[in-house]
Amino acid sequence: MTAILSAEGLSKTFRTPFSRREVRALDGLDLQVASGEVFGLLGPNGAGKTTTVKILLGLTHPTAGVARLFGLPASDPESRRRVGYLPEGHRFPGYLTARQTLSIFGRMSGVAPAELKSRIPELLARVRISDWADMKVKKFSKGMTQRLGLAAALVHRPDLLLLDEPTDGVDPVGRREIRDLLREEAARGTAILLNSHLLSEIEMTCDRVAVLRKGRLVATGRIADLTAQGFTYRFAGTGVDEALLGAFRESGAGAERVNGHVKLTARDAEHLNALVDTARARGVLVTELTPVRSTLEDVFVDLVNAGEAAEAGGTDDALRPEGSPG
Numbered sequence: 001m002t003a004i005l006s007a008e009g010l011s012k013t014f015r016t017p018f019s020r021r022e023v024r025a026l027d028g029l030d031l032q033v034a035s036g037e038v039f040g041l042l043g044p045n046g047a048g049k050t051t052t053v054k055i056l057l058g059l060t061h062p063t064a065g066v067a068r069l070f071g072l073p074a075s076d077p078e079s080r081r082r083v084g085y086l087p088e089g090h091r092f093p094g095y096l097t098a099r100q101t102l103s104i105f106g107r108m109s110g111v112a113p114a115e116l117k118s119r120i121p122e123l124l125a126r127v128r129i130s131d132w133a134d135m136k137v138k139k140f141s142k143g144m145t146q147r148l149g150l151a152a153a154l155v156h157r158p159d160l161l162l163l164d165e166p167t168d169g170v171d172p173v174g175r176r177e178i179r180d181l182l183r184e185e186a187a188r189g190t191a192i193l194l195n196s197h198l199l200s201e202i203e204m205t206c207d208r209v210a211v212l213r214k215g216r217l218v219a220t221g222r223i224a225d226l227t228a229q230g231f232t233y234r235f236a237g238t239g240v241d242e243a244l245l246g247a248f249r250e251s252g253a254g255a256e257r258v259n260g261h262v263k264l265t266a267r268d269a270e271h272l273n274a275l276v277d278t279a280r281a282r283g284v285l286v287t288e289l290t291p292v293r294s295t296l297e298d299v300f301v302d303l304v305n306a307g308e309a310a311e312a313g314g315t316d317d318a319l320r321p322e323g324s325p326g
Contacts, residue, residue, distance in 0.1 A: 004160050004191035005033040005056065009065035012051050012215075025051040027215040028065070035159075038182060038192045040202040043212035044304055049195050052212075053162055056193075057085065069160060081110070084158035088165045088195075090149045094138025098129055098148050101137060102155055109156035116155075123151040126181060128174070142169030150178065154185070161185065161192045167201055179205050203227075203296040211303050218303050227293040231272055235264040236288040237279060247278055263292065 010029040013022050026048045033039040043049050054060045055067050056074050072079035092101050099120055106116045124130045127147040132140070140148065146169050153161060166182075167175040182192055182205060196202055202209060203223055210220040219226060232254075240262060248255035253275055254265035266272035279286060294302075 002035045003032045004035050005031070005067075005069055005193060007031040007052070007055075007065065007067045010052070010055065010062050010067055011064040012048075012055065012060070013063045025215050026055075026062070029212070029215070029217055031210060031217070031220075033160075033191045033193055035191050036186050036189050037208065038186050038194060038206045040206035040209035041193060041195045041212070042199070042202065042209055042300055046214070047212040048215040049212060050164075051215075053164065053193075053195065056162065057083070082159040084153035084156070084161045086149050086153040086161075086163045086166055088168065090145075092137045092145070092148065092152075094136060096137050097134045098124060098137060098140075098151075099133045101148060102151055105152040106155040111156050119155065123154060126154075127151045128177060143171060143174055146170050147174070147178075150181070159190055161190055163192065164195045165197065166194065167196065167198060175201060199295070199297040199300055209296070211300060213304055219299075223296060224293075226299050227296060229292050229294060231266040231268060232292040233264045233266070233272065234288060234290040234292055235262040235279075235286070236260075237284040237286040239282070239284045240279070244279060244282055244284065247282075248275055251275065251278070261288065 007029050010026050010031070011024070012026040013024050015022055029048070029052065031052075041049050041052065051060070055062050056069065058075055058077065058080060061075060067074040069079035070082060074080075096104070102120045102123060103116055106119065107113070111119065121130070121133075124133050127150055129144055129147050129151075132144065137145065137148065146166065150163075150166060153163070161182075163182075167178050170178060179201070182194075186192055186207075194202065194206060206223060208220065208222050209226065211218050245255045245257075245262065248264065251271070251274065252267060253271065254263070256263050264272075264275065266275055276286060276289065
């Protein structure tokens with residue numbers, strides 16, 4: 001897949017207004033998002049997510065490193081012609097209707113008036129607000145405003161979407177509809193960078209994620225890989241008795257009963273297969289062998305806590321994620 005968005009050694013240092021103390025918002029960030037990929041950017045408050053997006057949009061410049069969109073430096077306005085952006089907490093003039101809002105955004109993005117005549121009804125239908133096309137935006141709920149914002153980001157058929165909390169304020173049905181829409185866009189080849197605090201949404205939507213902490217990349221990869229718990233499996237079958245569990249343990253495996261099944265931990269794939277062979281040799285009919293995974297939230301909190309603990313020397317205060325309530 002072609003890299004649509006890339007960052008190499010991206011760093012940003014700010015100076016506080018009065019003390020002139022240096023604050024490093026980004027510290028050597030390397031990142032790539034490919035065509036057709038949905039990529040999640042995660043991190044606690046102050047991790048550098050907003051700074052990253054501002055650099056990508058040319059709203060601020062890096063202290064070091066380079067960011068590119070479509071092979072062009074992010075500082076080049078031409079790099080943003082094919083970008084759709086949905087900021088968090090966006091607002092539209094209340095006196096405009098949804099149709100008028102999309103018309104203005106479309107014209108500002110260079111879409112021809114003739115094309116907008118068909119494009120606007122199509123988008124209103126895709127985000128499920130066709131029935132409110134001519135209602136003034138000031139009467140919209142937060143969820144409807146969010147849907148309109150997504151339509152505005154899509155109006156010029158961008159090849160890269162930068163989305164900040166796209167499902168904020170949207171009901172569960174709406175969140176699923178937005179997930180489906182993003183998948184449709186990815187299937188069309190659109191690269192999507194998604195920032196959200198709803199980690200369950202990220203887990204259901206993204207192909208890969210990156211976790212930032214205090215400007216540094218602490219983990220990146222496919223969600224399935226980040227949430228895998230080694231060779232730990234949920235095992236079930238007919239005729240599973242204590243003798244079999246004892247045989248598992250004698251071979252060096254972990255085996256414990258949990259809520260009607262066995263939590264089975266092997267050393268590697270070869271060991272796992274040997275355990276299954278042992279069960280079958282004892283006449284057990286295996287009915288389930290499912291990898292046990294952490295949730296993305298578990299992984300995220302563990303990564304943030306680990307960094308806090310390392311900085312604090314392992315004190316109890318390090319166990320609270322940055323930005324969490326006291």
